[in-house]
Amino acid sequence: xxxxxxxxxxxxxxxxxxxxxxxxxxxxxxxxxxxxxxxxxxxxxxxxxxxxxxxxxxxxxxxxxxxxxxxxxxxxxxxxxxxxxxxxxxxxx
Numbered sequence: 001x002x003x004x005x006x007x008x009x010x011x012x013x014x015x016x017x018x019x020x021x022x023x024x025x026x027x028x029x030x031x032x033x034x035x036x037x038x039x040x041x042x043x044x045x046x047x048x049x050x051x052x053x054x055x056x057x058x059x060x061x062x063x064x065x066x067x068x069x070x071x072x073x074x075x076x077x078x079x080x081x082x083x084x085x086x087x088x089x090x091x092x093x
Contacts, residue, residue: 022061036062056080 002022010030017037024044031046035055042061046069053073056062064071065087076084082092 004024006026013033020040022042026046028048032052039059045063055075
């Protein structure tokens with residue numbers, strides 16, 4: 001999928017596992033417990049989303065600002081740390 005916009009949708013527990021979503025946008029979506037495991041999310045942004053307990057393990061390319069989304073309990077791979085922390089102004093060397 002390319003250039004898709006998801007706005008104000010409830011997709012709780014939805015499985016996107018292994019899909020490609022390039023240049024997409026999720027805005028004001030309920031994505032609690034959704035799985036993006038192994039997804040290519042090239043330049044796909046998440047804004048004002050409920051990502052509680054969502055799974056982003058083994059995914060890549062996403063743009064998630066921790067100050068604009070609720071991410072408590074979400075799962076990420078360790079290599080996502082620098083990208084996630086950069087939205088808080090923290091840079092790892």
